[in-house]
Amino acid sequence: MVFYRSVNYLFCAIILLSSCTKDNEPEISEVPHIEFVSLNPTIISQSEGPIYFTVSYTDGDGDLGENTPDVKNLFLKDLRNNIEYEYRLQQLAPQGSSIAIQGTFEIELNNTSITDGSNQQTFSYEIKVIDRAGNQSNTITSTPLTVSN
Numbered sequence: 001m002v003f004y005r006s007v008n009y010l011f012c013a014i015i016l017l018s019s020c021t022k023d024n025e026p027e028i029s030e031v032p033h034i035e036f037v038s039l040n041p042t043i044i045s046q047s048e049g050p051i052y053f054t055v056s057y058t059d060g061d062g063d064l065g066e067n068t069p070d071v072k073n074l075f076l077k078d079l080r081n082n083i084e085y086e087y088r089l090q091q092l093a094p095q096g097s098s099i100a101i102q103g104t105f106e107i108e109l110n111n112t113s114i115t116d117g118s119n120q121q122t123f124s125y126e127i128k129v130i131d132r133a134g135n136q137s138n139t140i141t142s143t144p145l146t147v148s149n
Helices: 002-018
Strands: 033-040 043-045 051-059 074-078 083-087 101-109 120-123 125-129 145-148
Touching: 033 125, 051 125, 074 101
Parallel strands: 043 145
Antiparallel strands: 033 051, 051 101, 074 083, 074 125, 120 145
């Protein structure tokens, strides 16, 4: 009788554990997804820098980033004047692999200046990425940056 109960408990435990497979985990999209993490510094003097933007990413097939130097796949837009700075995000997964990836990357902007003739200006940037398959991520907005004379 004790053996029979032990087998029943073991059978129930196996059923419960087998139901906890990776199939229940949400699938990461092949379209890259980014989130704003931080801006540093948040207050600077005009023409000083650099300014660092930290962004987190997920990509379901690992084709985010590029090793070809001429390709631009990371875009930082100044929302005051819609000037878009183009960067190359380095390839983040080994060539030929199709794996889900996640992590953070940093964008460095050398400096910025006041564009409206005032003594101080506060504004934000938009950021987006495009993977090697041409999938464009969501667009995120940084926290405000304040520039003063």
